[in-house]
Amino acid sequence: MKAGIVGLPNVGKSTLFNCLSNAKAQSANFPFCTIEPNIGVVNVPDKRLEKLEELVKPVRVQPATVEIVDIAGLVKGASKGEGLGNQFLANIRETDAILHVLRCFDNDNIVHVDGKVNPIRDKETIDMELQLKDLETVDKKLEKVKRAAKTGNKEAQKEEAVLLKIKSSLEAGISVRTLEFDADDYIDFVKPAQFITDKPVMYICNVDEASAVTGNSYVDLVKEAVKDENAEVLFLAVATEADINELDDYEERQMFLQDIGLDEAGSAKLIRAAYKLLKQQTYFTAGVKEVRAWTIDIGATAPQAAGVIHTDFEKGFIRAEVIAYNDFESYGSEAKVKEAGKMRVEGKNYIVKDGDVMHFLFNV
Numbered sequence: 265m266k267a268g269i270v271g272l273p274n275v276g277k278s279t280l281f282n283c284l285s286n287a288k289a290q291s292a293n294f295p296f297c298t299i300e301p302n303i304g305v306v307n308v309p310d311k312r313l314e315k316l317e318e319l320v321k322p323v324r325v326q327p328a329t330v331e332i333v334d335i336a337g338l339v340k341g342a343s344k345g346e347g348l349g350n351q352f353l354a355n356i357r358e359t360d361a362i363l364h365v366l367r368c369f370d371n372d373n374i375v376h377v378d379g380k381v382n383p384i385r386d387k388e389t390i391d392m393e394l395q396l397k398d399l400e401t402v403d404k405k406l407e408k409v410k411r412a413a414k415t416g417n418k419e420a421q422k423e424e425a426v427l428l429k430i431k432s433s434l435e436a437g438i439s440v441r442t443l444e445f446d447a448d449d450y451i452d453f454v455k456p457a458q459f460i461t462d463k464p465v466m467y468i469c470n471v472d473e474a475s476a477v478t479g480n481s482y483v484d485l486v487k488e489a490v491k492d493e494n495a496e497v498l499f500l501a502v503a504t505e506a507d508i509n510e511l512d513d514y515e516e517r518q519m520f521l522q523d524i525g526l527d528e529a530g531s532a533k534l535i536r537a538a539y540k541l542l543k544q545q546t547y548f549t550a551g552v553k554e555v556r557a558w559t560i561d562i563g564a565t566a567p568q569a570a571g572v573i574h575t576d577f578e579k580g581f582i583r584a585e586v587i588a589y590n591d592f593e594s595y596g597s598e599a600k601v602k603e604a605g606k607m608r609v610e611g612k613n614y615i616v617k618d619g620d621v622m623h624f625l626f627n628v
């Protein structure tokens with residue numbers, strides 16, 4: 265699962281990537297600095313993992329990770345190939361969620377491709393290009409399904425109706441993610457089409473250092489503009505945090521963050537939000553050799569969770585011993601949790617909860 269950083273050229277996408285990842289992307293004050301996507305595997309900060317480490321004192325600790333892709337900037341006309349657009353749209357299609365970066369800082373030295381800072385117009389420009397790309401997709405699909413629908417094929421007629429609804433919405437500037445579908449229609453017709461505007465989105469307002477804690481009027485405008493989208497809006501002093509992230513020493517980084525009024529890096533918040541946006545959650549294994557956070561889909565069953573460790577664990581799954589994270593923390597060890605009768609045994613149908621500390625029993 266990966267999240268793609270999307271936005272106009274020169275708004276701070278690569279700089280944001282550098283806040284998040286230790287892989288360094290080139291960032292510079294000119295449009296189209298990035299062409300080939302930069303890919304980074306980013307650790308998901310999790311206080312619970314730190315606590316488990318403290319309690320269990322393992323040899324190794326392995327956090328959950330999420331993949332972040334820094335993509336080239338899109339401009340008006342990208343869907344028609346403007347500014348190398350088509351290639352970049354393909355890069356976006358390959359991601360599972362969109363981190364939409366909006367320039368929310370004034371700075372005359374930093375070029376804005378459309379002349380003036382205006383995050384709302386910028387957002388609309390990007391949305392429109394993505395919607396135009398989806399229109400192309402829907403038109404191609406309609407072409408195929410039309411003939412079958414005409415001959416009376418019921419399934420094709422159903423699909424045609426769904427596609428027509430998508431088409432007219434896109435033409436009205438409405439993204440697929442905001443539409444409602446019958447659950448089966450969604451699974452059969454919408455999901456497989458992989459519409460770009462169906463991917464979950466989060467808005468990241470790139471602000472100046474002085475607005476790192478409070479945001480600014482641009483951020484307020486963005487929040488107002490997207491209030492019906494059910495999407496998260498975060499703000500982050502991207503350039504400042506990228507500078508801080510350059511420092512190797514943790515204490516030093518904390519000091520600089522406190523200087524600008526933050527007790528935690530905005531990028532840490534962002535990574536956790538991206539993880540959620542990708543509909544991922546964490547369970548833990550807590551052995552003396554290794555304490556580890558594992559990533560599963562929200563709604564995964566115990567055998568599916570076991571399968572993330574090894575496919576044999578899933579195939580031969582017998583049962584799982586489960587400790588709720590809060591119990592582990594309050595009793596302080598597996599032994600004490602057991603003593604208190606708080607360890608549960610769960611079977612094949614158990615839906616894993618975020619933070620569960622798990623141990624699997626299986627046959628090979």
Ligand SMILES: Nc1ncnc2c1ncn2[C@@H]1O[C@H](COP(=O)(O)OP(=O)(O)OP(=O)(O)O)[C@@H](O)[C@H]1O
Pocket residue numbers: 271272273274275276277278279280290291292293294295296297298299335336337338369371374470471472473501502503504
């Ligand atoms: N909050 C900010 N305040 C001031 N300058 C910033 C801020 N964020 C980024 N910049 C500067 O803006 C310029 C463009 O940044 P960056 O290269 O990250 O943009 P980009 O969106 O990746 O562009 P491209 O689409 O061309 O790859 C850089 O000089 C960067 O230092």
Ligand SMILES: [Mg+2]
Pocket residue numbers: 277278279290291297298334335336337
């Ligand atoms: Mg870039």
